[in-house]
Amino acid sequence: MNKGLLKNLAVPVISVVFGLLLGAIVMLVSGYDPIEGYSAMLNGAFGRPYNVGEVFRLASPLVLTALGFSVAYTAGFFNIGLAGQALCGWVMAITLAQSFPDLPKFLLLTICILGGALAGGVYAGIAGFLRAKFGTSEVIVTIMLNYVILYVSNHMVRNVLTEDKDATEMITQNASLRVPFLQEITGGSRLNGGIFIALAAIVIIWILMKKTTAGFELRSVGINPDASEYAGMSSSKNIVLAMVIAGALAGLGGVLEALGTFQNLYVMNAVPEIGFDGMAVSLLGNGHPLGILVSAILFGVLKVGGLSMPGAGIPKEIVEIVIASIIFFVGASYVIRYLISRVKKDSQKGEM
Amino acid sequence: MLQLLVIVVSSTLVYSAPLIFTALGGTFSERSGVVNVGLEGIMVMGAFSACVFNLFTADVLGGFTPWVALLIGGLTGVVFSLFHALATVHWRADHIVSGTVINLMAPGLAVFLTRLIFDDRGQTDIIAERFGKFSFPVLEKIPVIGDIFFKDTSAPAYVAILVAFLSYFVIFKTKFGLRLRAVGENPQAADTLGINVYRMKYAGVLISGFLGGIGGAVLVQSVSSQFSRATITGQGFIAMAAMIFGKWNPIGAMVAALFFGLAQSLGVIGPQIPGLENVPSVYWQVAPYLLTVIVLVLFIGTSKAPKAIGKTYIKSK
Numbered sequence: 054m055n056k057g058l059l060k061n062l063a064v065p066v067i068s069v070v071f072g073l074l075l076g077a078i079v080m081l082v083s084g085y086d087p088i089e090g091y092s093a094m095l096n097g098a099f100g101r102p103y104n105v106g107e108v109f110r111l112a113s114p115l116v117l118t119a120l121g122f123s124v125a126y127t128a129g130f131f132n133i134g135l136a137g138q139a140l141c142g143w144v145m146a147i148t149l150a151q152s153f154p155d156l157p158k159f160l161l162l163t164i165c166i167l168g169g170a171l172a173g174g175v176y177a178g179i180a181g182f183l184r185a186k187f188g189t190s191e192v193i194v195t196i197m198l199n200y201v202i203l204y205v206s207n208h209m210v211r212n213v214l215t216e217d218k219d220a221t222e223m224i225t226q227n228a229s230l231r232v233p234f235l236q237e238i239t240g241g242s243r244l245n246g247g248i249f250i251a252l253a254a255i256v257i258i259w260i261l262m263k264k265t266t267a268g269f270e271l272r273s274v275g276i277n278p279d280a281s282e283y284a285g286m287s288s289s290k291n292i293v294l295a296m297v298i299a300g301a302l303a304g305l306g307g308v309l310e311a312l313g314t315f316q317n318l319y320v321m322n323a324v325p326e327i328g329f330d331g332m333a334v335s336l337l338g339n340g341h342p343l344g345i346l347v348s349a350i351l352f353g354v355l356k357v358g359g360l361s362m363p364g365a366g367i368p369k370e371i372v373e374i375v376i377a378s379i380i381f382f383v384g385a386s387y388v389i390r391y392l393i394s395r396v397k398k399d400s401q402k403g404e405m
Numbered sequence: 406m407l408q409l410l411v412i413v414v415s416s417t418l419v420y421s422a423p424l425i426f427t428a429l430g431g432t433f434s435e436r437s438g439v440v441n442v443g444l445e446g447i448m449v450m451g452a453f454s455a456c457v458f459n460l461f462t463a464d465v466l467g468g469f470t471p472w473v474a475l476l477i478g479g480l481t482g483v484v485f486s487l488f489h490a491l492a493t494v495h496w497r498a499d500h501i502v503s504g505t506v507i508n509l510m511a512p513g514l515a516v517f518l519t520r521l522i523f524d525d526r527g528q529t530d531i532i533a534e535r536f537g538k539f540s541f542p543v544l545e546k547i548p549v550i551g552d553i554f555f556k557d558t559s560a561p562a563y564v565a566i567l568v569a570f571l572s573y574f575v576i577f578k579t580k581f582g583l584r585l586r587a588v589g590e591n592p593q594a595a596d597t598l599g600i601n602v603y604r605m606k607y608a609g610v611l612i613s614g615f616l617g618g619i620g621g622a623v624l625v626q627s628v629s630s631q632f633s634r635a636t637i638t639g640q641g642f643i644a645m646a647a648m649i650f651g652k653w654n655p656i657g658a659m660v661a662a663l664f665f666g667l668a669q670s671l672g673v674i675g676p677q678i679p680g681l682e683n684v685p686s687v688y689w690q691v692a693p694y695l696l697t698v699i700v701l702v703l704f705i706g707t708s709k710a711p712k713a714i715g716k717t718y719i720k721s722k
Binding site (some may be wrong): 189 | 427443488492496497498499501502505506507508509510512513514517520521525627635638639642643645646650686687690691694695697700701702
């Protein structure tokens with residue numbers, strides 16, 4: 054076994070164990086039975102094919118927003134606007150789907166998917182452009198843009214796509230990402246073709262970041278913008294590029310919610326959850342495409358499984374506490390690494 | 406016209422107060438070099454604890470309840486931000502990761518506790534003692550100005566403004582402030598001069614927790630009147646924007662927070678303004694955020710954060 058790989062896996066695995074332990078302690082202290090709680094969760098995630106389908110359904114858009122966060126992060130940007138970019142893709146996909154409901158499926162689906170990705174990319178590109186051109190903090194700009202698209206989206210639902218209703222009509226079959234086969238094998242879950250988009254994105258981003266010149270430039274700008282500039286790379290071009298790719302990925306995440314999961318657009322109180330959750334997934338996966346896949350599925354298990362916990366009388370919010378603690382331990386991995394090295398030393402002493 | 410101005414000013418103050426407190430908190434933390442994107446989560450905990458405290462003590466404390474609850478909210482914020490300080494200062498965690506954890510943890514934890522306390526319901530009861538309207542004695546008698554600024558207005562907002570000036574004084578005119586800034590700009594140099602870098606960072610983060618907690622407590626007791634998952638929706642992030650907008654200067658942060666408060670209140674009262682009632686509300690809602698971006702691009706340019714911000718300082722032995 055590769056020793057480096059084992060070392061890289063140690064921190065996330067230990068973090069997950071610690072997170073679950075902490076959740077158990079919280080349940081114990083609050084007078085709940087953690088074994089009952091976690092069995093309800095596992096049952097809720099794997100008990101029936103339907104639940105398994107929902108786990109992967111929930112994980113698919115998270116993969117995309119997480120990839121979006123990690124691409125921007127690699128290039129040195131903190132893209133806090135994933136949620137807004139996802140919503141942008143969502144709005145665009147539904148608008149297109151409602152505008153041309155009768156186009157042939159292949160054509161309409163392609164238009165909606167590409168349109169959504171483009172919308173997210175352009176939206177994030179604004180923040181990249183302003184940063185590159187004027188040095189404006191991408192953190193503020195993306196936060197502000199989150200609110201702009203939230204209100205625009207709600208306005209679209211009420212005044213453009215419907216007449217004063219709180220949700221649009223369902224999209225036609227021609228624009229739907231649902232695949233009858235996937236629904237059949239998962240007992241009628243909302244699992245949809247988006248999972249293939251997510252898997253394809255993992256491969257594409259992996260190749261892009263690790264094997265291409267563009268990826269190399271993005272990484273080197275992230276590590277040292279001045280040196281990269283000196284080496285003849287345009288840092289402003291890379292800033293915009295990184296944000297556009299990140300936004301397009303997040304936009305795709307929104308497209309999956311639009312055409313796969315919900316099949317409509319509705320009035321929201323806050324920007325979609327997949328934004329901030331995607332950030333957390335990326336952090337847990339350490340920005341690595343495969344790590345992101347695994348942690349998105351873990352999120353799916355925790356969140357979908359958590360929905361069954363109230364059935365055992367335990368508030369489902371415990372899941373959020375567990376997720377947050379897992380990310381906390383990943384973030385404070387220095388402590389875990391320190392503990393590992395201490396344990397190793399002790400065991401070596403023991404052998405002597 | 407005067408009536409309109411009165412409404413605009415008073416609702417601006419109501420919406421600004423939580424933002425001012427929280428933005429000031431963020432300023433202290435970031436001046437010490439610790440990024441705090443967890444302000445949102447800290448506000449959630451402040452709002453939750455203040456609301457619960459308010460509900461259980463209103464009978465005893467009466468009219469003082471909301472004020473005492475502010476302190477409770479602030480102290481909860483301190484406890485909660487302690488994790489951020491521990492993680493970023495001693496455990497070498499990425500500041501943004503740690504802040505994100507706070508934001509992920511707070512709503513889950515607060516709603517979990519709400520369910521424990523209130524019979525598995527996701528929201529608290531409605532509080533009885535809230536920040537009502539306050540009129541300054543004597544000052545309210547001044548013609549015009551008294552009506553606009555000093556009559557039936559928001560007391561927490563004036564406290565917030567006062568705290569902003571106090572924070573300015575602390576950060577720029579005291580030895581503590583000088584040390585705080587030194588640690589945020591160049592921790593090595595500060596260390597060489599015998600400043601306890603870790604202690605200053607803790608101070609910065611814990612003050613941000615205190616003020617952020619107060620921010621949440623103000624909000625729940627003057628705007629929403631009960632705690633639920635929907636009580637804090639992005640105000641922490643807006644406060645962070647106000648801090649950056651105000652260039653990490655307490656007065657600047659306060660002015661920016663007032664601007665955001667005005668903008669938020671315009672979304673609510675805009676349609677009442679004569680001559681403009683036909684403007685679709687989406688323009689009112691979106692304007693402040695777009696305006697922020699435009700102002701930032703045109704007039705402010707690059708915001709210069711403290712130099713050593715976001716970096717973990719490791720003391721060499």
